[in-house]
Amino acid sequence: MKKTxxxxxxxxxxxxxxxxxxxxxxxxxxxxxxxxxxPNHFTVPAGEEITVNIAHHGIVVHEFIIMKPxxxxxxxxxxxxxxxxxxxxxxxxxHSQTFTFTAPNHAGDYQIVCGIVGHLESGMIATLTxxx
Ligand SMILES: [Cu+2]
Numbered sequence: 001m002k003k004t005x006x007x008x009x010x011x012x013x014x015x016x017x018x019x020x021x022x023x024x025x026x027x028x029x030x031x032x033x034x035x036x037x038x039p040n041h042f043t044v045p046a047g048e049e050i051t052v053n054i055a056h057h058g059i060v061v062h063e064f065i066i067m068k069p070x071x072x073x074x075x076x077x078x079x080x081x082x083x084x085x086x087x088x089x090x091x092x093x094x095h096s097q098t099f100t101f102t103a104p105n106h107a108g109d110y111q112i113v114c115g116i117v118g119h120l121e122s123g124m125i126a127t128l129t130x131x132x
Contacts, residue, residue, distance in 0.1 A: 024131050027051050032091060034058035035122035037112065043129045044103045053098050056091045062119065064089045066128055067111040069104055077115040086110065107132045 024045040031038040032054060044050050071084035087101040107130050114124035
């Protein structure tokens with residue numbers, strides 16, 4: 001009987017740790033290539049300071065832009081979209097860069113794009129999910 005309980009506890013703790021790894025994180029790792037973000041979905045806790053480690057493996061400059069709540073860049077990123085930028089980082093090709101930002105206080109999905117002309121259209125788009 002005891003063995004069964006121990007086994008149950010082990011399985012339960014494994015299940016819990018598995019959940020955590022897929023849950024919100026304050027540390028994000030993202031790879032930039034020409035022309036994609038990998039991964040293209042991130043989950044962070046609302047209001048927390050988030051550290052983003054970017055590894056750029058492409059040959060042209062890219063940006064990591066998070067759009068403000070309720071806004072998207074639409075079909076392409078242009079002048080009209082600049083007031084809707086929540087945070088922006090520019091990364092030269094071949095560089096690794098770390099930056100921090102404070103996650104929005106409101107849960108929801110926020111669009112991540114690269115604002116260089118033509119890059120969003122080429123696939124540089126991702127989603128930041130903020131959870132309470
Ligand atoms: Cu880009």
